[in-house]
Amino acid sequence: MILKHGAPDLMFKAGVKDNRCFRCGNREKDLFYTYYSSYDETDITYCLHCIALGRSDSLNPLYGYETVRQRDNIDYALDFELNDVQQAASTRLLDAIKNNHNLLLYAVTGAGKTEITFEGIKYARNSGLNVAFVSPRIDVVKEVYLRLADAFKGVRIDLMYSGVKSVFSHMFTVCTVHQLFNCIDHYDVIIIDEVDAFPLPEEPLLMETVKRAAAEDASIILMTATPTAEMKLLAGKDNVVTIARRYHGYDLALPKVIWQNSSKYIKKKRIPPKLTELLDNIIKAGRKVLVFFPDITMMKTAAEILKKKYSRLESVYSGDAGRYEKVQLMRDGELDILLTTTILERGVTFLYLDVIVIDAHRFDSASLIQICGRVGRKPKDPTGNISLITDFNTSGIRGTLAAISQFNKGRTAL
Ligand SMILES: [Zn+2]
Structure with a gap:
């Protein structure tokens, strides 16, 4: 209902x-x-x-x-072909939907996860099953909606997130997890993108929300680059599909650790010397950069001092009303440097991008793996530079380096 x-x-x-x-x-x-x-x-x-x-x-x-189910007659078009690994994953996902079981898609960042779901979505909608594509993050939801709308041309897809008021049919929905509060035993297929971004420890009820919104025989498809034991349990041990390589076939870029205490400099309103060096090199090479900060206060102070030297620079955080415009400016090539909190750790793709993480010891490895995953996503720019600036070697940093090396050897942690 x-x-x-x-x-x-x-x-x-x-x-x-x-x-x-x-x-x-x-x-x-x-x-x-x-x-x-x-x-x-x-x-x-x-x-x-x-x-x-x-x-x-x-x-x-x-x-x-009460829940309504209606068969549709939809199809999609892709401007590229799925490679063999993606094709195999797509078939497994389709089988999960046909056989009413859950599935965990454990895929490196840039594996082309979204496209892997299209065949399953088509089957579900054409069989009259209600489909929800959800993510904990509003930015991810919007990006996914654009990709779905682009492939499924002319198909009605409801985009729902907090603040959107419209009439929805709830048959093919793209939404944030919180929007599922209003749905009970309704969706036959729920695809959760970036499931590791659930604030699970803080909000265990969100996973309950998903289960409650799911109809009795539903398939819940979990997609992530950093799975947890709980996710594996929910999917069932035989229902895990792994993709260790990006769709373009190149290795993931391995981060470089650079030792410096950035906060010491930023507190004194000075640019950390190693950061200047990195930024100058990136601009000289004609590339762009996302600089990640662990908190807003530090980022704002850094923005103030960096703007004196770099004019094509902006900063974004979750409460920033102008954040979508600034991200667009970055996409359009109007900016060289975008400072950000973890808000842009996933869901965004820019060409010719490098990333720098300030105080990398304050990020966990799920977050760092996502941040590293922003680099080299396109076949025409399949790699890039990732610099983790830190003055502590943490398990988060070590874990990130280990996971990326394993992926590049074709192995995963599960
Ligand atoms: Zn309530």
């Missing part, structure tokens, strides 16, 4: 009862708030977990409508 404000059918007499939210499935006591309403002359409890979608409370009913 789909819960929807203003829909005709009464689904639940109240959104919240006995510390349980019927909209998002929340049962965590701490995630409810109760107050006395003098207007209604009663205590009202509401759910904090799904408050971003409007209030689900103990007073007001939830409305919605």
Whole structure:
């Protein structure tokens, strides 16, 4: 079913009862708030977990409508052919959907994961199955939507994320995970891109949300470059497909570790000398660079000092209203240097790109692997330079170097 404000059918007499939210499935006591309403002359409890979608409370009913399934007749076109490894993965994914089981697609960054799902999506929609392509990150969701819309020309695809108001059919959806709060036993295929970007430790309920939105015989397809034991468990040990090489066949670029205490310089409003050297070389070579920072404050200070020397430079972070425009400027070649937090660690592709990570010891290896994965994504620029500036050697850094070397030898950690 789909819960929807203003829909005709009464689904639940109240959104919240006995510390349980019927909209998002929340049962965590701490995630409810109760107050006395003098207007209604009663205590009202509401759910904090799904408050971003409007209030689900103990007073007001939830409305919605029953799940509808409709066969479509869709097809897609790609401007390249899947290579043998991608083709084999595509077939496994299609089989998972046909046989109603889950699948873990463990693929290096730049393996062409999205395209591997197209055949499965086509089969599902043409069999009348409801499909959701979800990601924890809004930027990834938008990028995936563009790629799907480009391949499945003329096909109705609902793009949903916080703040978009429109009428949706919920049959072929691209959305953030939080949008699934309103769906119960509805989607027959749920593809989760960048599943490692789930804030899982902080929000274990998100995976519950996916399971709850999934219909009884659904296939959940997990896609990641850094799988966890939980993901393997959810997929089942026989349902793991591995792709250790990028679709263009070149090795992943191996990061260089550069020893310097950047924060010491930035605090004194000076550019770390090794950073200047790297930036000058990148610009001289006619390339572009993403510089990753562990926090916004440090990035803003660095932006201030770097702008005095480099004019074609901008910075972005999650709360930055102009971030999509700045990313576009970078894409259009109007910028040489884009400073960023982890917000751009995944989902973005730029040509002729190098990356630099400041204080690399403050990033975990899942994050560093994604950041390294921004480089060399296109056949005409299949490699690049990755510099991790740090003054500590951490397990995150060692793990990243080891994982990338293993991938290049055709091996993976599972
Ligand atoms: Zn809730």
